Amino acid sequence: MTQPGFFSAPRFDSLDEILSAIRSLTDDPLAGAGTNIVISRGNPDAKLLLIGEAPGPQENIKGKPFVGPAGQLLDKILQAANFDPERDVYITNSVFRMPPGDDGKSFRKPNDKEIEFYRPFVFEIIRAMNPLVILLTGNVACQSVLQKTGITSLRGKWIELDGRWLMPIFHPSYLLRNQSREPGSPKSLMWEDIREARRKYDELLSR
Ligand code: URA
Numbered sequence: 110m111t112q113p114g115f116f117s118a119p120r121f122d123s124l125d126e127i128l129s130a131i132r133s134l135t136d137d138p139l140a141g142a143g144t145n146i147v148i149s150r151g152n153p154d155a156k157l158l159l160i161g162e163a164p165g166p167q168e169n170i171k172g173k174p175f176v177g178p179a180g181q182l183l184d185k186i187l188q189a190a191n192f193d194p195e196r197d198v199y200i201t202n203s204v205f206r207m208p209p210g211d212d213g214k215s216f217r218k219p220n221d222k223e224i225e226f227y228r229p230f231v232f233e234i235i236r237a238m239n240p241l242v243i244l245l246t247g248n249v250a251c252q253s254v255l256q257k258t259g260i261t262s263l264r265g266k267w268i269e270l271d272g273r274w275l276m277p278i279f280h281p282s283y284l285l286r287n288q289s290r291e292p293g294s295p296k297s298l299m300w301e302d303i304r305e306a307r308r309k310y311d312e313l314l315s316r
Contacts, residue, residue: 120229124153124237131205131230138223139206144169149201149234150176157197157310158240159183160231162249162280163204163219174202179281183246186281186299190307201234203227203253224253235273241313243273244306247280265302267309274309278302 121127132146147164150173167177175183184194192198204219204227211217231253235243245251248258254275255268263277279295279302287295 121233121237124234127230127233127237134205137206138226139204139208142206142209144207144209145172146205147172147174147202147207148205149199150174151194151199152196153199153238155197155199155238156241156314157192157199157244157306158235158238158242159187159198159200159244159246160250160254161200161202161246163202163216163223164207165216166207169207169216174200175281178285182281182285186303189300190303192307192310199238199240201231203231203249205230219249221252224249228253240273242306242310243275245275245277247277247283250280251277264298265305274313276302276306276309278306 121130128148131148134140134146144164147168161174161179161183164174165177165179168174168180174180183200187194187198194200204223207216208219208223209216235254243254245254248260251260251263252258255263255277257263260277260279264279265276268275279299284295284299290296
């Protein structure tokens with residue numbers, strides 16, 4: 110089977126096919142965890158794709174990504190740059206089930222094996238959706254798509270891949286833990302990054 114990716118042969122013919130293949134997964138590394146498949150929200154025809162980490166407890170219940178506290182902050186950040194989260198953006202994750210914590214109740218970060226398993230599906234979503242701009246929120250999304258981490262130095266810098274423009278940005282959960290608005294704080298850097306994303310998006314759309 111061809112490993113899907115930016116430059117490989119397509120494995121699915123449409124986004125709907127990809128979504129239904131993900132929904133039917135039974136052999137994924139988190140299948141045994143008993144958590145639900147959570148894939149995407151927003152507009153699949155949008156030119157901006159945002160990729161997060163993994164669903165949390167609220168997302169696991171509601172079946173949509175970024176609907177808990179981090180998601181509420183994410184929507185505010187997008188709206189501050191005049192992006193309508195439902196119309197202008199398609200939002201997905203690097204991992205499509207919540208990884209349960211050791212106590213079976215809370216949740217944890219996805220591990221390497223989980224990120225690698227779901228990666229081909231993330232690439233297939235990118236290929237089928239064909240966005241101009243991709244925002245990677247936090248280290249897990251960077252690991253999935255760029256196969257590298259180090260968000261503090263990666264954030265705010267554009268990477269061009271196969272005609273698409275990717276930018277790593279902080280994860281909104283990180284901003285929830287770091288409330289300072291001082292110059293150089295995560296919140297102020299996020300504001301710079303989302304404004305730059307808006308500038309690039311407008312430039313690419315006007316071509
Ligand atoms: N954090 C993420 O990265 N994704 C979600 O869907 C929710 C929280």
